[in-house]
């Protein structure tokens with residue numbers, strides 16, 4: 246599962262690159278479903294490095 | 304709290320950026336019952352855009368310039384190579400404008416409403432279910448849900464689009480096909496307020512570019528787009544470094560921060576399903592060289608609307624009938640944009656040395672022509688002069 250921190254500006258770009266369609270942009274931020282496999286593509290895309298995944302994050 | 308909404312319409316448009324408002328307007332003008340749905344509380348805001356619009360893009364859209372949404376007319380442009388060498392072109396009259404998207408997008412929605420479309424802001428489309436040759440859309444207005452049925456749904460829900468995927472069209476973008484962008488709207492900067500500036504270089508913006516688009520005499524959109532399989536920093540980091548190293552910008556103030564993704568590839572062969580069409584960013588209808596998508600979205604919305612109007616008149620909402628939109632869009636825009644993807648692929652292979660070399664040979668005219676096939680040919684001829692670039696030249700021809 247991924248999580249976006251306070252840097253997230255809700256641009257939604259991550260949603261478009263998720264190969265599993267696991268992400269949704271809502272009023273309050275990015276919501277990640279349990280389809281997520283922590284592939285890290287969304288984190289790689291994020292212009293603000295706001296996304297942490299279990300694999301990519303520290 | 305919902306304002307009275309019709310329980311059934313001919314066309315429901317989801318998302319009211321340029322693509323959605325254009326589609327809603329064209330369908331309403333043809334006399335169809337149209338509902339336009341936008342999840343934001345204010346159409347056009349927040350703005351995720353450099354706000355550049357060329358004269359040719361405006362002409363393609365076929366709308367009148369209105370001082371309400373124009374900030375600055377552009378009398379020239381300059382493209383910088385990494386070593387500071389530049390290629391510039393000047394115009395006697397504006398060949399482009401920096402607009403105000405917050406005003407522009409709302410203006411387009413007003414035009415759609417005036418043409419007869421019902422517009423609902425602060426209303427999100429939650430999910431779509433196809434039933435009895437119609438689509439039921441569940442809506443959420445913040446404190447209540449509702450439902451509307453439509454003969455055809457036009458999804459214009461932007462880069463964050465989920466709707467087309469829910470309808471079985473795979474719109475997932477590969478990392479190589481999306482530019483990762485960050486932008487500051489800046490004040491108190493020292494810039495040329497009549498010209499757009501672009502900066503290239505692998506240290507400045509890997510596989511992309513930085514832009515300075517003036518919005519006033521000391522205000523500008525300053526942004527960066529990069530592509531992530533090639534770049535090793537975030538767009539935001541590149542942007543901070545660019546601003547700090549630019550003498551006219553480093554003492555300026557940041558009055559707005561934006562970021563976003565721009566599809567620069569991944570054009571879709573198929574953009575329809577039964578009772579369903581997808582347009583604009585959601586269908587990756589963007590110029591792959593510079594990432595301009597305002598006019599592409601608007602034109603895509605219009606072409607889809609033309610076919611939707613015919614479908615309603617014929618009472619035929621099948622995928623087969625609607626695929627006329629695929630045909631028309633590819634004929635009018637797709638084939639051109641596909642050629643530009645090749646130029647984009649060249650750009651990601653250029654070293655700083657190549658870019659510096661090119662700046663010696665290219666003219667301002669050449670730059671403008673890069674989005675035309677004559678210009679691409681001329682670029683290929685140029686590349687042939689440098690042995691290392693020969694293989695890229697061949698790909699362009």
Ligand SMILES: Cc1cc2nc3c(=O)[nH]c(=O)nc-3n(C[C@H](O)[C@H](O)[C@H](O)COP(=O)(O)OP(=O)(O)OC[C@H]3O[C@@H](n4cnc5c(N)ncnc54)[C@H](O)[C@@H]3O)c2cc1C
Nearest residue numbers: 318320321322342352353354355428461563583584596597
């Ligand atoms: C940093 C940056 C700079 C850019 N600079 C330029 C430029 O200088 N010139 C240019 O021409 N283009 C530029 N672009 C591209 C341009 O902004 C887009 O191509 C254009 O906005 C696409 O229009 P659209 O109508 O398809 O989508 P959008 O304008 O993104 O509109 C989509 C709308 O759908 C709404 N929506 C989404 N989901 C739902 C839902 N479920 N229910 C209801 N509503 C929904 C969204 O809130 C949004 O308002 C830039 C993009 C970025 C990110």
